Amino acid sequence: MTDVTTGTTEAAQTTQTTGTTETRPTVDVHAHVLLPAIDALVAGLPGHAEALALDAGRNGPASLAVSGPMVRERIPRMTDPAVRLATMDAQGVDVQLVSPSPSHYHYWADEETAEKVYLLANEATAAHCSAAPERLRGLGLAPLQHPDQAVRALEHALEQGLAGVEISSHAPGRELSDPAYEPFWSRAGESGAIVFLHPFGCTLDERLDQWYLSNTVGQPTENAVALSHLIFSGVLDRHPGLKVIAAHGGGYLPTHIGRSDHAWSARSDAHAGCAHPPSSYLKRLYFDSLVHDPHVLRELVRVAGADRVLLGSDFPFDMGTEDPVGALRAAQLAEADFHAVRGGTAAALLRKD
Template sequence: MSKPSSSSPPISRTVEAEPTIDVHAHVLLPAVEEAVAGHPGLAKARNLDARRNGPTALAVSGPMVAERIPLLTDAGARLAAMDKAGVDIQLVSPSPSHYHYWAHEDLAVHVCRLANVGTADHCAQAPERLRGLGLVPLQHPGLAPGLLDHALGLGLAGVEISSHAPRADGMRTVELSDPRLEPFWSRAEETGAVLFLHPFGCTLDERLDEWYLSNSVGQPTENAVAISHLIFSGVLDRHPGLKLVAAHGGGYLPTHMGRADHAWRSRPDARAGCAHEPSSYLRRLYFDSLVHDADSLRHLVRAAGADRVLLGSDFPFDMGTDDPVAALWKAELDEADFHAIRGTNAAGLLGTPTAVRAVPLPPDRS
């Protein structure tokens, strides 16, 4: 079987295949920001975010987001960009800046309901092409199952979560291994909800406040820590049916599972929480393809399996890609794996209709 080429050359052939599905795309919801405006916790959270990112990064990020407001808020602009990129369906999640995990219970419920309704309304403008995810308040684990149900009741596919949240008492973080999240994992498993793990903010704080290390190092670090909590605590043993998608290819973890496996084999404290070698759990999770490097994507496919990788772009932010299919071509996967990642895997995960379409491929190199 021929392989796609390492770039995106002139097209010479097409195949009939399932739709191209991008599972990592965002929407901005002004109503959420209006709801939190003026709350003391917002100023504190923004101050922490500023310290973590540093002034140079903030000076770049502000104008970058501003120029992308139409793509983040206008469904017509989104659809035009999707057409240009050859993307048929997007799974749209709120911008992680909407988490507001500092909020008290009443405000947190209000924020999540607004995010759920806002995302559902945005996707309803093109329901055949846009699927959505809502939010739950990780800082209040007891509220998460009910707000997951709220999101699902609006027709959303599931919810987006971060890698951790501050505890309501301010003493320490709520990790994804927190026992109080067990009812949430149970409800997500029972309903078949999609959970999109997308970090926002790295607890290394000012150590990453230059050169945009807060994102380039911080995001993959947070992914690795969060997934490790899920694995080593036994969450994935207790809830094998979870449909959890890790953004950014799961961060550093898939490329460093040998060390985790060695710890599990060598130390009783590392082995206490999970039943199997940590690397085996990668095949119980899903990962988006946004790793920015062909070698890294090939390694992710080897580690997790081609059936566990989904196309992702981080639309429309500058740390994403404008052409996720071309990035997938560069990995030179065989055609079955290419199409699985391009759309088949996500169609199965989302229950998306599998109507075929003509998909351009690079010239046959056989």
């Protein structure tokens, strides 16, 4: 049993520090649930076939041939809470923050369909997590293609007992800096809701349709672009209470933030939107640890702070890690930093009011 408020858990790792024993849960903030009811809801609707064709073109046939069997093999871990919990036990993970598979965004959908999607996603995710509420916290969805609905979707997610919502890096024709999202950012900041920024698809399209570049290059590129919009537009200045968690360690931005700082200092157009050097905003964001390189993880902790990096596995996809704690340990962080990333910071974020 785990209590993310107090940090007590039977399975948690225990460490001796300065003569005292601290017990903290291990918290994975990047884990997904698959919701077949949403697939059934959108099947055959106008726009769905075109969206599938766009996704297929972006990934390429070779990647699709691998991804299909990979996802099918992992369906029990994403749909059956008992299988999920058994896998978590094997990984040494006490608590997961569970978000819908990004394939459920459906940003092509009209307003009526978009509302049905977020209502179903929020309720189904809450139901999945209710199987083990002491170990599973959930996130809903917000339809970025309809900014007026985003606040309502967030409110509905919170009403379901979810911790916040998951969003992509952009919507068709809109970046996260778009003024139309100001009410959403405002409400997210006021409510203390978590906004999990997880890209789906990359606008570089067919340039990345071989060798799974759509994911290996596309995802970190989309993360970097989206975060840059939040920083340079002043969204984080206007809404200092935002709790944004960026998947995939924030992509390329944290390790190349010096270039952003230089542009901010050297050019008036780069300086116009945000009040402080871009690197300073890394300490206002949160990042998961899923960077697949211990040296990059150490650098992420250096530039953002251990109190801004959270354990993430991308459960249970093949671009994640089966051993998130082992991957974290490989970075050889200071003991206090290791335990902050392992779960201390996330447990505080997920505390119940």
